[in-house]
Amino acid sequence: MMLQAEKLSVRFGGLAAVDEVSLAVPAGKIVALIGPNGAGKTTVFNLISGFIRPDQGRVLFDGRDITGISPHEACRLGMARTFQIVQPFGAQSVRENIAVGAHLRHRSRAEALRAAEAVAQRVGLAAQLGKLAANLTVAGRKRLELARALATQPKLLLLDEVLAGLNPREIDEVLPVIRGIRDGGVTVLMVEHVLRAVMNLSDEAWVLSNGRLIAHGTPREVTSDPAVVEAYLGQGTAARMKATYA
Amino acid sequence: MFGIAVALLPAVSSSGVVLNTAIMMLYTALLGLAWNILAGFGGQFSFGHAVFFGTGAYAAAVLQAKLGWNAWATLPAALALGAAVGAFIGALSFRYGLRGSYFALVTLAFAELFRILANNVDFTGAGVGIMVKLDAGAENFQFSTKAGYLYVVLAFVLAALLVCWWLKNSRYGAWLQAVRDNEDSAKAVGVNVFRVKLGAIALSGALMAAGGVFYAQYFQYVDPGLAYGPGVSIEALLGPIIGGLGTLWGPVLGAVLLQLLGEGTRGLFENAPGLSLMVYGALLVLMVTFMPSGVLGAFRRR
Numbered sequence: 001m002m003l004q005a006e007k008l009s010v011r012f013g014g015l016a017a018v019d020e021v022s023l024a025v026p027a028g029k030i031v032a033l034i035g036p037n038g039a040g041k042t043t044v045f046n047l048i049s050g051f052i053r054p055d056q057g058r059v060l061f062d063g064r065d066i067t068g069i070s071p072h073e074a075c076r077l078g079m080a081r082t083f084q085i086v087q088p089f090g091a092q093s094v095r096e097n098i099a100v101g102a103h104l105r106h107r108s109r110a111e112a113l114r115a116a117e118a119v120a121q122r123v124g125l126a127a128q129l130g131k132l133a134a135n136l137t138v139a140g141r142k143r144l145e146l147a148r149a150l151a152t153q154p155k156l157l158l159l160d161e162v163l164a165g166l167n168p169r170e171i172d173e174v175l176p177v178i179r180g181i182r183d184g185g186v187t188v189l190m191v192e193h194v195l196r197a198v199m200n201l202s203d204e205a206w207v208l209s210n211g212r213l214i215a216h217g218t219p220r221e222v223t224s225d226p227a228v229v230e231a232y233l234g235q236g237t238a239a240r241m242k243a244t245y246a
Numbered sequence: 247m248f249g250i251a252v253a254l255l256p257a258v259s260s261s262g263v264v265l266n267t268a269i270m271m272l273y274t275a276l277l278g279l280a281w282n283i284l285a286g287f288g289g290q291f292s293f294g295h296a297v298f299f300g301t302g303a304y305a306a307a308v309l310q311a312k313l314g315w316n317a318w319a320t321l322p323a324a325l326a327l328g329a330a331v332g333a334f335i336g337a338l339s340f341r342y343g344l345r346g347s348y349f350a351l352v353t354l355a356f357a358e359l360f361r362i363l364a365n366n367v368d369f370t371g372a373g374v375g376i377m378v379k380l381d382a383g384a385e386n387f388q389f390s391t392k393a394g395y396l397y398v399v400l401a402f403v404l405a406a407l408l409v410c411w412w413l414k415n416s417r418y419g420a421w422l423q424a425v426r427d428n429e430d431s432a433k434a435v436g437v438n439v440f441r442v443k444l445g446a447i448a449l450s451g452a453l454m455a456a457g458g459v460f461y462a463q464y465f466q467y468v469d470p471g472l473a474y475g476p477g478v479s480i481e482a483l484l485g486p487i488i489g490g491l492g493t494l495w496g497p498v499l500g501a502v503l504l505q506l507l508g509e510g511t512r513g514l515f516e517n518a519p520g521l522s523l524m525v526y527g528a529l530l531v532l533m534v535t536f537m538p539s540g541v542l543g544a545f546r547r548r
Binding site: 090092108 | 428430431432434
């Protein structure tokens with residue numbers, strides 16, 4: 001297993017944002033974490049990547065207990081993440097942005113800049129290397145998030161809604177990029193709302209609702225699970241749909 | 247090229263006024279370059295850089311006057327003390343995630359604290375201040391001509407420019423600017439944000455202390471208000487803001503403009519005391535309003 005979460009819990013005030021979540025991500029796969037808005041998906045990411053310390057539970061990364069380590073240490077060990085709300089270094093060019101990630105493995109400035117260009121090639125940003133990050137389109141910024149994380153040469157990549165805000169054509173362009181990352185030997189855990197992408201890309205899916213895991217399986221299995229349908233569409237929907245379409 | 251041009255100045259003019267203006271420009275540029283490392287490259291705005299300046303100035307004065315050190319020997323000690331004070335303030339404020347105006351207030355508070363301390367402690371000469379013994383000679387960091395001081399402050403400025411150039415072209419500099427632009431993103435790509443900020447404030451503090459040492463040697467007198475007063479803190483931040491934050495030449499350009507502006511308004515309104523300061527202030531407001539990213543920022547491509 002590349003990543004294992006064991007009974008992760010965190011409370012914000014009185015609210016159990018994440019409640020005893022245990023999940024596993026096998027090496028070399030694309031695994032999706034899905035669920036309705038407010039289910040706690042991003043919080044799970046924050047717990048795994050060290051941005052929030054869990055109240056309870058453990059995170060095992062590549063067999064090693066990394067519970068409560070800081071984000072930069074997690075990254076050093078080979079876990080990189082992107083943010084749902086893109087956070088570019090706006091005052092810097094695309095090349096410089098990606099180079100910051102590349103510097104984790106390259107001390108020399110020239111090498112980091114070269115590595116940045118190679119990564120830009122992989123995610124389709126090669127034509128925009130000289131542009132200021134602040135001047136990129138939404139789709140460009142999403143690619144930049146991806147590139148910056150990739151430049152740290154991770155073993156595990158956590159993608160937080162990299163497809164949100166993209167139009168269908170842009171999504172179709174990014175799907176092969178993500179598949180290419182997996183085929184390059186990087187394990188991917190993605191939070192995603194675009195169901196078409198989940199069905200298309202992921203080998204496995206975990207479903208989160210109200211801070212708890214409610215289903216696990218192949219994308220096809222979880223989307224036909226009545227509990228999942230109800231979590232998205234409301235209580236009793238599964239039964240009604242069955243009655244209507246039977 | 248800039249260095250050669252300035253170094254040739256004494257050959258062109260031996261006028262005390264011209265050389266003094268050039269020295270004050272370079273001295274202000276040095277303070278600006280120091281401040282710019284933390285604020286322009288690191289995004290941490292300090293309102294109390296006098297705390298490092300004063301520490302450098304007092305280190306030079308006290309070590310010479312009370313302990314009989316050679317003036318040049320006080321320089322490394324002052325740099326180390328400036329860095330140490332920086333690391334101390336940085337460790338306290340960055341450990342608890344202070345940013346923006348909170349960080350600015352903490353630095354201001356520290357400068358005031360040091361000023362009050364210097365005012366009340368014997369070994370700094372308390373409120374009377376402390377004199378550096380007059381003993382002209384290059385070996386004592388005292389020069390009988392202005393040209394000597396000009397060369398020294400020029401060397402300091404060139405060293406500071408070299409540090410800033412390194413920040414523009416190194417891994418550490420890339421990390422520092424990443425922290426400035428977005429701390430969370432920096433963390434996510436493996437940057438140890440706390441340590442990077444700590445390094446920046448220590449570096450900035452050391453350079454600012456060098457400014458303090460120069461001040462002590464040039465004016466040969468230090469007192470709490472001069473060393474730790476808010477005047478120096480403002481002098482350090484105006485240049486980079488006018489010239490261009492986070493740029494290599496912004497602080498130098500800003501220092502030159504400010505000095506010309508100051509001299510110009512003083513000359514124009516000689517007969518109306520106070521008016522020159524009002525005009526000076528109004529011009530500053532106009533510059534910041536119409537060139538919010540500084541003169542260099544306004545002429546930047548991209």
